[in-house]
Amino acid sequence: MAIQKIHLSNFTVFEQLDLEFCEGINLFIGDNGTGKTHLMKLIYSACKAADPRVSFSQKIVNTFRPDDFKIGRLVHKSHGTTSSSVKIYAKKEELSKTLSINFSTRTTKWDAEVRNEESWERALSNIESTFIPAKEILSNSYNIISANEKNNVDFDDTYIDIIHSAKVDISVGRNAQNKKQHLERLEKIIEGKVFFDVPKDKFYLKYGHSKVEFNLVAEGIRKIALLWQLMKNGTLEKGSILFWDEPEANINPVHIPLLVDMLLELQNGGVQIFISTHDYTLCKYFDIKAQTEGTVKFHSLYKTERGVKCESNEKFKNLERNTIRDTFIQLYKDEVKMEMES
Numbered sequence: 491m492a493i494q495k496i497h498l499s500n501f502t503v504f505e506q507l508d509l510e511f512c513e514g515i516n517l518f519i520g521d522n523g524t525g526k527t528h529l530m531k532l533i534y535s536a537c538k539a540a541d542p543r544v545s546f547s548q549k550i551v552n553t554f555r556p557d558d559f560k561i562g563r564l565v566h567k568s569h570g571t572t573s574s575s576v577k578i579y580a581k582k583e584e585l586s587k588t589l590s591i592n593f594s595t596r597t598t599k600w601d602a603e604v605r606n607e608e609s610w611e612r613a614l615s616n617i618e619s620t621f622i623p624a625k626e627i628l629s630n631s632y633n634i635i636s637a638n639e640k641n642n643v644d645f646d647d648t649y650i651d652i653i654h655s656a657k658v659d660i661s662v663g664r665n666a667q668n669k670k671q672h673l674e675r676l677e678k679i680i681e682g683k684v685f686f687d688v689p690k691d692k693f694y695l696k697y698g699h700s701k702v703e704f705n706l707v708a709e710g711i712r713k714i715a716l717l718w719q720l721m722k723n724g725t726l727e728k729g730s731i732l733f734w735d736e737p738e739a740n741i742n743p744v745h746i747p748l749l750v751d752m753l754l755e756l757q758n759g760g761v762q763i764f765i766s767t768h769d770y771t772l773c774k775y776f777d778i779k780a781q782t783e784g785t786v787k788f789h790s791l792y793k794t795e796r797g798v799k800c801e802s803n804e805k806f807k808n809l810e811r812n813t814i815r816d817t818f819i820q821l822y823k824d825e826v827k828m829e830m831e832s
Contacts, residue, residue: 491617491729492762493533494586497577500566502528505797511764512787512804514757515780517773518766519814520791524798526766528554530621530733531648533764536578536589537619537731538651542611546591547602552647561602562595566797572596580614587613618730620655620720621648624739626712628656628693628719629705648735656693656716657686659723668759669721672752676718679745680711684719693719710740717752728760738769750775757785770814777806 492513498504503525518526531553539546547561556563565574573594580587589610593602627634627645631653638645677683685696694701695715704712720726737753738746750772757763767773773788780786783804790801790811801811809815 491582491614491731492580493537493731493764494579494581496529496533496579497575498532499576500568500571500574501532501576502564502566503793503798504528505566505568505571507798507800509789509800509802511762512784513762514785514787515753515763515765515776516787516789517776518764518789518791519768519773519809519812520798521793521813524791524793526791527624527735530735530764530766531646532576533578534619534621534648534731534733536580536610537614537617539589539607540611540614540617540619542615545600546589546604546607546610547593547600549647550591550602551600555644555646559599560597561593561600562597565593565595568797580610582614582617585613618725618727619733620652620725620730621733622652622713622716622720622735622737623648624736625649626709626716626740627652628716629703629707629712631656631693631704632691652716655725656684656719656723668755672721672755673718675748675752676714676721679748680715680718684715684722686719708740710742710745713737713739713741714745714749717749721756726756726761730760731762731764732756733764735766736768737765738767738772743771746771747775747779750779754779754785768814770818773806773814 493511495510498507503523518529520526532550535546535549535553538544538549551559551561554564565571575592577588577590587610588606590605591602627649635650635653638650680695682695682697685694685701687694693704695704695707726732737749753763776786787802787804788806788809790809791798792811801809803809
């Protein structure tokens with residue numbers, strides 16, 4: 491299973507956008523407000539809509555959480571714009587499918603026009619898709635799903651879904667040797683294993699015979715522990731799709747090379763990955779370590795007078811629109827200038 495491309499017309503910050511993705515790792519970079527997370531949430535909603543129990547339009551609403559649950563609020567806000575359309579293209583083995591949605595500012599709640607949803611479900615059934623939000627949530631998982639359903643707290647579906655994904659073990663039998671090696675490498679960083687206490691409905695880090703509440707562990711360690719849990723429970727297997735919003739946030743930079751290695755190995759195992767990031771180190775390691783053509787693709791989003799546009803390239807250094815690289819070059823120049831003046 492692979493998401494191949496997306497077409498957007500008047501959706502949130504995008505006036506017109508066409509993007510083609512690689513089957514490996516796709517990295518979205520760009521300034522704040524250029525729609526990196528919006529793209530991932532939209533594609534994620536389409537992936538979840540492969541489940542017959544999930545409506546594409548309602549999943550978009552539950553993931554973006556517009557006021558009054560009105561999907562029409564996601565129409566691009568420019569003079570005279572009243573409607574929006576989205577097309578997402580996917581391929582499973584030799585079968586290609588398209589899922590589309592159209593709505594306007596007058597659309598009632600999530601009552602949008604969705605096309606090809608049933609054929610999308612038949613063709614792409616049983617795919618696993620996982621969205622890891624920027625903010626770690628498992629430390630606050632206790633009763634959060636029930637509280638969200640009662641409107642006592644307000645989290646979008648990416649947070650609710652990741653709790654479900656972390657809790658449920660869908661793996662079968664013993665760990666394969668390569669999976670065991672991945673888990674052991676992560677265990678060295680977190681210095682333990684993840685343990686979910688079902689009666690207490692809480693996550694812990696288990697060190698030998700003792701355990702520590704997740705909320706007492708550094709957030710960077712908790713994020714790596716979540717990756718361990720998703721690999722352990724069988725969520726990140728061949729044919730699945732992983733979305734990760736700012737994986738570098740709160741993680742010790744010394745662990746970035748290992749994180750890149752792990753994600754590349756997941757990609758080699760048949761997992762398609764979408765990442766949004768502001769981190770130079772993360773991008774450069776992907777640039778350096780991706781040895782096979784088509785493994786990694788960078789998508790640089792930037793603002794124009796006619797909405798957000800995108801430049802894509804398989805090499806980070808070849809992007810003409812690259813604020814991450816430009817900022818680090820300027821930092822180097824400023825440091826050299828300061829040294830020469832001192």
